[in-house]
Amino acid sequence: MEKRRPGRPVGRSDIRDKLLAAARECFRQHPYGKVTTREIAEMAGSNLAMIHYYFGSKEGLYQAVLGDLARPLDEVWKSDEGQLSLESLVSTHYQVMAPDSDLNSTLTSALSVEHNPGRDFVLNQLINRQLPQFDALIDNLRASGELDESLDPALLRLSFLNLMWQPLMMRELYEQVFGVTMDEHFMARLAEHNCRLISSGLRGSRLTH
The missing domain is CATH 1.10.357.10 (Tetracycline Repressor, domain 2)
Incomplete structure (x- = not known):
């Protein structure tokens, strides 16, 4: 059986869209430097690993x-x-x-x-x-x-x-x-x-x- 990479989501997931929606709201309300990836992840009901997986970094998400x-x-x-x-x-x-x-x-x-x-x-x-x-x-x-x-x-x-x-x-x-x-x-x-x-x-x- 092929091993799954750490942090990789299983099956179809809408977490990427949720992260984008949460980040959109955060960056609309606050300057880039005031927004944290932890805040975005919590709002999206996710974690920091998913931000890294889908976007690489806070800048990539932005x-x-x-x-x-x-x-x-x-x-x-x-x-x-x-x-x-x-x-x-x-x-x-x-x-x-x-x-x-x-x-x-x-x-x-x-x-x-x-x-x-x-x-x-x-x-x-x-x-x-x-x-x-x-x-x-x-x-x-x-x-x-x-x-x-x-x-x-x-x-x-x-x-x-x-x-x-x-x-x-x-x-x-x-x-x-x-x-x-x-x-x-x-x-x-x-x-x-x-x-x-x-x-x-x-x-x-x-x-x-």
């Missing part, structure tokens, strides 16, 4: 939680590269990264701490998915003669990232300073406004002659 949360957004960036309009890219991003979503609250927490594995996830898994889409959009505008060639591509990328991420990462400040409620309706209006603004800027003086 990355798995972020991956699950970001899957709808990630799918957008992986598909139809170069075919989505600026309006589609921005509105979809705002919908998935809704201010009251688990994804937004978890990533906001991750980005607020310098040494956090969530920062690497945002850079490597999300932003690196977005930039090729934006670059393709710029190439299409250039090919059609609609792009203001005086614009710096590097600065365009920076503006694009600000457009996508800043309203979501600074929700609390915006609501406090401007007295707005960044709900689904407001984000839809903001997406339309920002798209009109950046589209005019991309085309520059070509619109005025």
